[in-house]
Amino acid sequence: MTTSTEREDVPDGDPAENDGDxxxxxxxxxxxxxxxxxGRGFWGFAAFAGVSAVLCYVIRGPEEFAxxxxxxxxxxxxxxxxxxxxxxxxxxxxxMLPRDRLTRLIGSDSGLRGLVVGxxxxxxxxxxxxxxxxxxxxxxxxxxxxxALVAYITAWSMLGLQRILVWDVPFMGAExxxxxxxxxxxLPVLAGLLAxxxxxxxxxxxxxxxxxxxx
Amino acid sequence: xxxxxVVLYGLLGILALVALARGDETLRLSARRAVEQFFILVPRxxxxxxxxxxxxxxxxxxxxxxxxxxxxxxxxxxxxxxxGLIVPAGPVIAFSIAAVFAxxxxxxxxxxxxxxxxxxxxxxxIFIYEIPLLGxxxxxxxxxxxxxTPILAGLLAxxxxxxVDxxxxxxx
Numbered sequence: 001m002t003t004s005t006e007r008e009d010v011p012d013g014d015p016a017e018n019d020g021d022x023x024x025x026x027x028x029x030x031x032x033x034x035x036x037x038x039g040r041g042f043w044g045f046a047a048f049a050g051v052s053a054v055l056c057y058v059i060r061g062p063e064e065f066a067x068x069x070x071x072x073x074x075x076x077x078x079x080x081x082x083x084x085x086x087x088x089x090x091x092x093x094x095x096m097l098p099r100d101r102l103t104r105l106i107g108s109d110s111g112l113r114g115l116v117v118g119x120x121x122x123x124x125x126x127x128x129x130x131x132x133x134x135x136x137x138x139x140x141x142x143x144x145x146x147x148a149l150v151a152y153i154t155a156w157s158m159l160g161l162q163r164i165l166v167w168d169v170p171f172m173g174a175e176x177x178x179x180x181x182x183x184x185x186x187l188p189v190l191a192g193l194l195a196x197x198x199x200x201x202x203x204x205x206x207x208x209x210x211x212x213x214x215x
Numbered sequence: 216x217x218x219x220x221v222v223l224y225g226l227l228g229i230l231a232l233v234a235l236a237r238g239d240e241t242l243r244l245s246a247r248r249a250v251e252q253f254f255i256l257v258p259r260x261x262x263x264x265x266x267x268x269x270x271x272x273x274x275x276x277x278x279x280x281x282x283x284x285x286x287x288x289x290x291x292x293x294x295x296x297x298x299g300l301i302v303p304a305g306p307v308i309a310f311s312i313a314a315v316f317a318x319x320x321x322x323x324x325x326x327x328x329x330x331x332x333x334x335x336x337x338x339x340x341i342f343i344y345e346i347p348l349l350g351x352x353x354x355x356x357x358x359x360x361x362x363x364t365p366i367l368a369g370l371l372a373x374x375x376x377x378x379v380d381x382x383x384x385x386x387x
Contacts, residue, residue, distance in 0.1 A: 091245035
């Protein structure tokens with residue numbers, strides 16, 4: 001469980017005021033939303049999927065192609081219920097997150113402690129990428145510092161307990177998984193420290209339109 | 216039904232109850248946000264999942280496995296880190312490939328570098344989630360900041376394997 005999802009206390013005031021920089025969410029339900037979901041990114045993906053499908057058919061043959069399609073559909077069916085839950089959770093957290101407290105915990109003045117908190121939160125965040133990246137976007141919009149964000153998502157991806165228990169241990173064995181966990185343990189903090197020193201300008205995307213926060 | 220899904224829906228239930236207890240607009244606002252994000256992500260996710268399934272079939276696992284043995288040392292760690300970069304798919308495929316590597320005699324440090332590299336760079340996640348939700352400038356920051364982590368993990372694992380043997384159980 002992450003620190004942010006465990007919070008049961010609520011911030012004061014209208015939830016609409018917690019909308020990152022205080023503005024109300026733009027009305028994107030309807031046609032505008034449809035335009036966003038089938039925008040440029042969508043067609044790029046469509047082209048990519050088409051090319052990889054043709055390559056698979058030509059290089060590996062029709063049988064392998066058919067079994068790939070079957071696997072893909074199965075994977076999609078497995079993923080959909082998770083994505084629905086993850087989006088609902090992310091929506092609730094987005095509205096209820098106590099942003100001021102979060103900023104103190106993992107904001108730009110949080111120092112090494114912020115990186116450690118981010119790493120631990122990443123390790124214990126359950127669920128797949130749809131929950132982790134939604135939460136990451138929320139933390140970013142709520143004032144988390146770039147080092148803490150990098151530490152969080154790096155820790156979730158390389159050290160996430162749920163994935164280690166479900167995948168690493170059965171496939172690779174307990175000793176191997178423990179070794180990998182231990183040697184990787186300092187790496188998210190290291191990546192976070194490096195991220196704070198990198199001179200890149202970072203503007204967070206706002207998938208719903210609007211102007212993203214600058215890190 | 217997997218444990219992960221149960222945890223996820225349990226968490227959703229708890230949060231929904233908390234939101235309900237607040238008795239304000241929380242539920243309505245959250246639901247709207249959720250629907251918006253769902254419709255932005257799902258069409259891309261569908262296509263990216265299809266593409267990742269096809270690409271996974273094209274990865275020459277047996278060829279890569281030849282470079283991952285104990286005798287290859289540092290080179291094995293580097294090759295494994297690069298191999299992890301090009302697996303654009305979820306854990307089912309990544310761990311099956313790891314199992315192929317393990318059966319072909321890959322060293323434990325190379326396998327640790329591979330799994331770490333795949334977990335950090337999994338390209339399908341970047342395209343499906345990270346670019347739409349965080350934006351390309353964040354992706355660049357994260358990739359550069361974490362670029363060395365698979366090699367570091369492999370080297371640390373090599374240091375460990377000098378002291379103690381790291382046993383491998385590659386599942387069928």
